[in-house]
Amino acid sequence: MGGSARLLLLLPTRTYRTEDFVDAARTLGVDLVCASEKPSTLEALAPDGLLTLDFADPESAAAIVATWSVERPLAGVAGVDDVTAAAAATIAERLGLRASAPAAVATARDKFQMRQCLAAAGVPVPRFRRIALGENPVLAARGVEFPCVLKPLSLSASRGVIRANTTEQFVVAFERIAALLARDDVTVSGDAARYVLAEEYVPGLEVALEGLLIQGRLHPLALFDKPDPLEGPFFEETIYVTPSRLPEAVQRAIRDTTAAACAGLGLTEGPVHAELRVNDDGPWVLEVAARSIGGLCSRTLRFGTGMTLEEIILRHALGWSIATLERERPAAGVMMIPTPRAGVLKEVQGLDAAKATRHIEDVVISAHVGQELIPLPEGWQYLGFIFARASTPADVEDALRVAHSRLRFVVD
Amino acid sequence: MSEAATPDLKSRVQDLIDTMINPAVAGHGGFVELIDVQDNRVYLTMGGGCQGCGAADVTLKAGIERLIKEELPEVTEVLDTTDHSQGTNPYYTAGKS
Numbered sequence: 001m002g003g004s005a006r007l008l009l010l011l012p013t014r015t016y017r018t019e020d021f022v023d024a025a026r027t028l029g030v031d032l033v034c035a036s037e038k039p040s041t042l043e044a045l046a047p048d049g050l051l052t053l054d055f056a057d058p059e060s061a062a063a064i065v066a067t068w069s070v071e072r073p074l075a076g077v078a079g080v081d082d083v084t085a086a087a088a089a090t091i092a093e094r095l096g097l098r099a100s101a102p103a104a105v106a107t108a109r110d111k112f113q114m115r116q117c118l119a120a121a122g123v124p125v126p127r128f129r130r131i132a133l134g135e136n137p138v139l140a141a142r143g144v145e146f147p148c149v150l151k152p153l154s155l156s157a158s159r160g161v162i163r164a165n166t167t168e169q170f171v172v173a174f175e176r177i178a179a180l181l182a183r184d185d186v187t188v189s190g191d192a193a194r195y196v197l198a199e200e201y202v203p204g205l206e207v208a209l210e211g212l213l214i215q216g217r218l219h220p221l222a223l224f225d226k227p228d229p230l231e232g233p234f235f236e237e238t239i240y241v242t243p244s245r246l247p248e249a250v251q252r253a254i255r256d257t258t259a260a261a262c263a264g265l266g267l268t269e270g271p272v273h274a275e276l277r278v279n280d281d282g283p284w285v286l287e288v289a290a291r292s293i294g295g296l297c298s299r300t301l302r303f304g305t306g307m308t309l310e311e312i313i314l315r316h317a318l319g320w321s322i323a324t325l326e327r328e329r330p331a332a333g334v335m336m337i338p339t340p341r342a343g344v345l346k347e348v349q350g351l352d353a354a355k356a357t358r359h360i361e362d363v364v365i366s367a368h369v370g371q372e373l374i375p376l377p378e379g380w381q382y383l384g385f386i387f388a389r390a391s392t393p394a395d396v397e398d399a400l401r402v403a404h405s406r407l408r409f410v411v412d
Numbered sequence: 413m414s415e416a417a418t419p420d421l422k423s424r425v426q427d428l429i430d431t432m433i434n435p436a437v438a439g440h441g442g443f444v445e446l447i448d449v450q451d452n453r454v455y456l457t458m459g460g461g462c463q464g465c466g467a468a469d470v471t472l473k474a475g476i477e478r479l480i481k482e483e484l485p486e487v488t489e490v491l492d493t494t495d496h497s498q499g500t501n502p503y504y505t506a507g508k509s
Contacts, residue, residue, distance in 0.1 A: 011470055013466060013467050013504040014466050014504050014505065014506055014507040015466060016466070016506040016507070018466060018467060018468075018469045018506075020469055021472050022469040022470065022474075023469075025473075026473065032474055033474060034470040034474040035471070037469065039439075039471065040443075040467070040471060040474075040475055041439040041440050041471070041475075042433070042434045042436050042437070042471060042475030042476065042479065044436075045432055045433075045436060045475070045479050046474065046475045046478045046479050046482075048478065049473075049475060049478040050470070050474050050475055086425045108448075134459070140461060190489050204454070234416065310465035334501055349479070364497070365497060366506055367501055367505075368464050368497075368499055368501075368502060368505065369500055370500050371505060380507045380509050381505070381506070
C-alpha cells in the first residue's frame, strides 16, 4: 500500500525529529503535508503541503485541518512530541483517524493529572503533591517528605527537574523552576504555568520503555537501560542501551506495569515512551508520554529488515500493516551528549577520533558553532548524539563512553 | 550511467529557484542553490538560515519539492546535498523533543 495516501505530520519548528519523520514519509511514498506552529516561508507557494497550526490550541487546529481537508482528504495524522501529540489526537478524532482519545493524551501531558490517574488505577507512582507557584515555598516544604523531586507539570527531557534533600534546597529549586517557567523560551499555559509538582524521590535504576499501542494493547518495542546513575540534583539523560540487562522477570514486570499505566490513562493507539524506576519494591512509573522517544535517539532502533521507528509510527497512523515489531538482534545505544557548562560553543574537537571508535555508528553534533549553550535544569538542547551498535549491551556502553571521551567542546 | 538534464529543464528549475523559491526563503535569511539536474532528479544545497535549520527538511520536501514537481512534473525527486552540520546561523535550532 502507498502512493497517494495523504499524511499530516505535526512538526514543531525546533524539533529534532523532522529529518527522521520526513525520511520515513518519503520511504512510505505518502503525500506529505507538514504543519508547524509558525508559518513556512513557502506556505503561500505550496498550500497543499504546508500548514500553520496553533498546537497549543488543539480544537482550533482541528477546525482548521477539518476545513483544509475537505478537498484534500487525509489518511493519517501524527505528532512527534508531547504538544503535537495532543493536537494530533484532537485532529484525528475530528476526522475519524487513528489515535488515542484526546482526553487521554492530555492527561498524559500533565504530570499531576497523570499521577492522579495512575494512582487511582493502582499503578505504582511516587507520592506527589501539586504546589501553586503563588504559595510560600517554606510553608509548602512542610508538606513534603525529603528527599523529594520538584518538576514542572509539562516540560520534557528533565528540564526543570531538581532534587531537594532539605527545606533550603526545596526553596531554591522552587524559585528556580518558577523563574524557568517565566522564560521567553518556555511556552506553557494553564495549570502548567501556575503549579509545580513535588514528588517522592524514588531510589533505584531507571529504564525507558518504547512501545506501540494498537487497539489498546501495548506492544513493547525496546527496553532501554540507563546505566548512568540519575540521583540529582539534576537529572541529565546521557546513555540509553537496549536490550536491557535486567533479569527477564524484572523486564516482564516493567512491561506489565507500563501496559497497566497505558490502560489506566486510557491510551489506546500510537507510540508511547515510558520512564520507570526499578527497586526492590518493583517498577515505579515516572512518566508515560503519548509520543515516541525524543531527540535523535530513535536512530538506535531498527525493526525487521531495517524499518525505522518513524516508519512504524506512520504506518500505524495510516492504518497500514506492519510486517514486524521485532527489534533487530544486535545491541544498540545512544549517548545524548551533555552540555558541560553555559557559554558559547566555539569549536568541537576530536570528532573524527570519536567516529572511529570501535562499534560507533555515528556521531551527530546538533549544536552549531556560535550557539549559546544552557545546561540543565534551564537548558533544553543537547550538544549532539553518539550512536553505537555491537553484539552486547556492555560493548555498546563502553563504545559510547570511549567515543565521548574523545570529544572536546570548546566553550567560551 | 546517469543522464544529464536537458539545458531546458535545468534552466527551468533555476528559474523557479530564482523567481519563487529564493525570494520566499530569503524571509528567513536562507537561500537555495541548484547544483545539478540528473535523471530528472534535482540536486541542490541550502544556505544561510536554511543550513542547519531544524525545519530545513520540511522546507525541502513539503515546500520546494512539491512546488518544483507541480511546475515541472517531469522532476521525480529533489535531493538536498547540504552539509547541515556546518550551518552557523540556522533559523530554527533543534531542541529537546
